[in-house]
Amino acid sequence: MSQNTGPSRPSDCPPAGDGSRRAGGTPGSGRRLTVADVLALPVLAAGQPQVVTGVTRLDRPVRWVHITELTDPASFLKGGELVLTTGMPLPEDAAGIRRYVDELADIDAAALVIELVRRYHRPPDALVQACRARRLPLVTLARDVNFLEVTQLVHALILGNQTDAMRRTQRIHEAFTALTLRGGGPEEVVRAAAVMSGRTVVLENLVHQALICEPSGSTVEEVLTGWEERSRSAPPGDRTQTRGPEGWLVSPVEYQGERWGRVAMLPSPGTDAVGAAAAFSSEDVTVLERTAMALTIARLIHSTPWERTAHRSALRELTEQRHHSPEDARARFAALGLPTEGTVYRAVLADGGTFGDGAGLESRLSRELTALGRPALVGVLAPGRIGVLLALRPAQRWRPTVERLSRLVLGVDPGAVVSVGPEVTHLADAARSFRAADRVAEAALPGRPPPDGRSFHEQSDIGLRHLLYALRTDTRVQDFAERRLGPLLDHDSRHGTGLLTTLRHYLDAAGNKTTTARRGNLSRETVYQRLRTVERLLDCDLESGEQRTELHTALTALDVLRLG
Structure with a gap:
């Protein structure tokens, strides 16, 4: 038996294992088993598999393996099977071969694997042409392979994956149930969906404004640029399904027939529209459906509309400068309709x-x-x-x-x-x-x-008064006012004098003593006497413009400090 670890192939075709690498992971890693995964198994690799047609479709999931020597195997299949045959039952005529392939393609068989040991040493041209026409992967085996061993191994992997998938699905349900029970809001729900799926998740309203965006593997700018136009190209649906040229997985968010918006899960960056549909697993669908359900409950128990929540979040991110880049901020606000x-x-x-x-x-x-x-x-x-x-x-x-x-x-x-x-x-x-x-x-x-x-x-x-009021809690302002005016305030308090009032009138009158006397209803001689006392207590020269400015600032600070 051959010791090759991979299939032989024409020079212009990628190896069968490439489909496995494109899809990510390895058999048994929890994702769906693909044709490429099965071909890479040692039990099949020993048969020197060669991909003849459908090399771009090796990422098709394998639901089961079916060994057949019947002329009409499709009647026993449900779709997704990898069909193994020695080629013995193939019809002799080209029309019969086309019918055989058409029946397999019609029930959506995953691939046809034919052993070139007993009846054929090269695949019939009619078989190759029919498989190519129906885009059915055709794989030939140059050496004898124990088909029973293949089925046992693949079925064990499939059942193991199904068990793992059930466990992960259960964990998904438990996580969203816990999130709902503790009253998680829409932002928490969308964030949880992005974390669980490892994909970008966006909640939008009915006018295609992106309200909440949790990017994964992309920037906000990349996700939201041109959002409304792109979203409108993905028409709404009544269930969770892939929509639009970018292959978004979308699910409506609604309650008793009233639709509020939808949640979208985006394929990985660089995925084309053809590959997008296959990019999402059943677990992704489960995550998105539970997300839509949790969002419905959040909408019912939280009175704040989504738009209000989105505006609050966007403004807080802006004022706190939590955006990763100006481009992200621009895309975020544009997606909200600004x-x-x-x-x-x-x-x-x-x-x-x-x-x-x-x-x-x-x-x-x-x-x-x-x-x-x-x-x-x-x-x-x-x-x-x-x-x-x-x-x-x-x-x-x-x-x-x-x-x-x-x-x-x-x-x-x-x-x-x-x-x-x-x-x-x-x-x-x-x-x-x-x-x-x-x-x-x-x-x-x-x-x-x-x-x-x-x-x-x-x-x-x-102005000055407003500025000092804004700085009123600064201890330096408080200290300045106390140092400049404290002795005067203490004197007035002990002796019941009004020297501070006289100083205020003097400063407001720009140093005019006559105006000061009139405003205080005092004689000029009394004003002169009081101002000399002020100069002595404050150790200042009231004829100095700079010192008058300092006193005026201190007096204004005192006023605003007394406002509280």
Whole structure:
């Protein structure tokens, strides 16, 4: 018996084992056994197998092995069998051979293996032509092979794989059941699906916006670029199946006839449409079906719509700069429907103590922007804080839109603060606009409305008082105010004098003593006397412009520190 470990083949054909390597894994690794796997087994390799036709179809799964010497073996087959024959029952005429092959192809036999030892020493031309016409893999064996040993070994592998597959399927069900019982949200569900399958999984809504994306082996940019167009080319279906030119495995997410979207599992990068259908295993189907079921349950028990969750997640990733690259961020937001071409961006923050979880106001702001026809993402960024990312055309007026949003916020919480960041031209810079809006919010003085009759705050509003208010928790500011004014405050406290008030009037009057006297309802002589006392207590020269500036800054800091 030959000691060859692989089949011989024509020089222009890949080895039969290539199908196994393309499909990944080895026999018994848990995936489906393929024709290439069986041909690579030592018991068959000893027969010097040669692939005559169907070399590109060696990744076909083998459901069973069938030995036959019948002229009509197809009547005993169900599909997926590897048919072994000595060639003895083949018809003599070409028409009979074509009928024999057609019957095998019609029931979807995995492959035909013929031994060239007893009746034939080369495959009949009619057999080769018929198998090539029906794309049925035809494999010849140059040496005698114990077919019974082949069936025993292959069937053991198949049954072992089936047992392993049952165990893995059980683990899949258990994992999703546990996830559902602990109330996992849609992001957890999609992430679990990607981890279990090792594939990219995307949840989209009915208008083909990618709401949640968990890439595997790809970047977000690669997965989501042109998402809507690509998704629309994969028409919806009523069950889990491969769809579209890219061969996505998709499953609808619905409840009692109401469809909310679908979840898609993408084939590995580089897989063509022909190979995509075979790329997914029964376990992938199980994972996706359980994903769709878990998403349905998550939708029922979590009141927040998917779109709101997606907007929140995207905005948090943006503000915290958790995107892997600017290109990923661009693809992510484009897949959510935000314009990314010919667009500028501006951040808006709403901070209030009575927003609750923010979901109600979040929805109202989103509806208002939709009514205005303004593309934007709206999401709760933290308790008591809602973020809005406006996408605007260059030179488009943004103030009326922000004014509408601000008045809506103040209608819910009159004490809320709405702040606006600067315009940025690139989505990757939007985090900078949010940071600037945050600084504006920190500097907004409580109880003091913005200037110019506006209801929102912007960077131009920040003066010395606002800046010091934003820095009020900095101990250096506190120390500065105490060092410069502490002795004066102590003197007023011990003696009941109003030297601090006199100093305030003096600084507000830009050093004019007459105006100081009038504002304090004091005589000029009293003012002179008090100012000399101030200079002595503070060891300063009030005629010095620099020292007056320091005292004015310290006094302003004291005021904002007292605001709390």
